[in-house]
Amino acid sequence: MYSRAYKAAVTIPPVLWVTLFLLVPYSILFCYSFWSVSPQEVIVHHWNLQNYVELARNPIYLSVLFRSMRIAAAVTIFALILGYPLAYYLSFHAAKRKNLLYQLVIIPLWASYLVRGYAWKTILGSDGVLNGVLQFTHITGALFHLQNFLQQSMHIHATLVPIRFLLYSPFAVVLMLTHIYTPFVLLPVYASLEHVPRNLIEASHDLGASPWATFRRVILPLSLPGVLAGATFAFVLTLGDFLAPLLVGGPSGIMISNIVVSLFGAAYNWPLGAAISFCMLGLVVGLLFATERLERRWKVS
Amino acid sequence: MESLVNSGHQSGRARILGAYAFVVYAFLYLPIIVLVVYSFNGSGIGGFPPSGWTLDWYRQLFADGPLWDAVLDSFIVAIAAVAISVGLGLPAALALDRSEFPGKAVFRRLVLLPLILPGIITGLSLLMLFVGSGMKLSLVTITLGHGTALISVATTEIFAGLQKLERAQEEASLDLGANHLKTFWRVTLPNLRVSIIAAALLIFTLSLDEIAVSFFLIGRDNTLPLEIWSRLRRGITPEINAISTLILLFSIAMILIWYRLRTRTDSRREAELPLLASAIEGES
16 A cells, blocks of 8 residues: 555654664674773774673672662562552552543652652751651650660750662662652553453352452453553662762662663773673663563463 | 442542642652742842742743843744654644554654653754764754654644544535645644644743753753753752743643643544643553
């Protein structure tokens, strides 16, 4: 139906653009990862595996990578713990309020990333809202009094003791990113729950299965594709995040992308930074392939 | 189904789930509420309870020249990014829908990749391209970055629109003697109007908020998120709460318009998935 000219007209411009601005840059990244920097801070176009050897040999990179993966896994799990039951509630119990409640999930999704990070900073800081609440309700004061009571000295002003470990810790990074990715996890889970045929659930009930058995044997397996999609998204984007650690993470919350940022900035070692980025790219693409295959297998069975 | 869900011992379960849902909503909205409330807080950042309601932070904000320069830059970048990503996302969606060419599968993955790839990788790769080709970093490089990364959004949105389009209409137009160009203008484009507007709104909002790619492509002029970022690093002020509140209102307005557009045309379908989620679904 569509002529050759038509097909060429719609195909060639986007293919050229995507080649120039995505394929070529990703390839340059790949090339850089095999080059090096001379002591005079000049990029040496001499092909070798030195950067990758450095990554494998120097324990700093691996340990930060593992920390990033732990943080990403924690965010994914918490986002699922928060998002799955809510999606389930929306799909099966919300009844008439379904649409309203659904839209209430979407609104925070569109609050700016930076804005939400900043809000957590306001909440968690040592002179922040949370500490304000604790002091206002005399909880920190009470804790301090208790400690002082044990030390037999009740005369110190105890209400001025903020909790400092909240902000600038991996905990704060996990909290902020869980807040950001919970809606992203919830939406595909909700979509897959909505597609669970309701007559299957009725059949399961009619055949005498308990609600729990119905959930475990019917609903849960059918919602796994949504879980997988949401989890992949949360994991990958958390893994590559460098703003949350800078905003609320502090030195103990540094992640792998922060190392890349410093290698491209003050540390000036683009090739090593490129090698780390390329490893991340490989990890992401590998993960996408794996989830795609898993999902295809579920669809068949 | 309704009676099944609400019958007997299940209602207790529903109540627990309902309480849990409430807690999750509280978690999702807590920071947003804090942000808005403290933008009116007379005693500055943090502390509890907020006291001395004031509009001072908004007054300071409106007198803040550099911040408004950044806002203007962000708007220019966002408009140009919309032009690039819709201008290329539309043919890309048409190509994916109706053209067969070698490497099509790779092309599809490549176009959608920036949607799921951490922004830092796309940002750095583009930085290397621009530096390597001797281009100076400026708002132009940021625009190219946003425009390219967001083709993914335009493509998914318009591709979804194409799936609902009746090909018979185009066929009829061609049979009645209109050429491809005329058919495109008079049949295809009007049918895709809502998808295109929706994509444009989304891309505009996403570009206004984008920071990970811009972070690496920034030249002399800041976009709004980068301006806020540089101020955050110097210390926090309630002025940021005020601008954040305004951004929030603006994003919500854009999204509500987007959502209305979508639900109006999709009234037959159940609650429509927001684009990003459906894109993830298509991707994995």
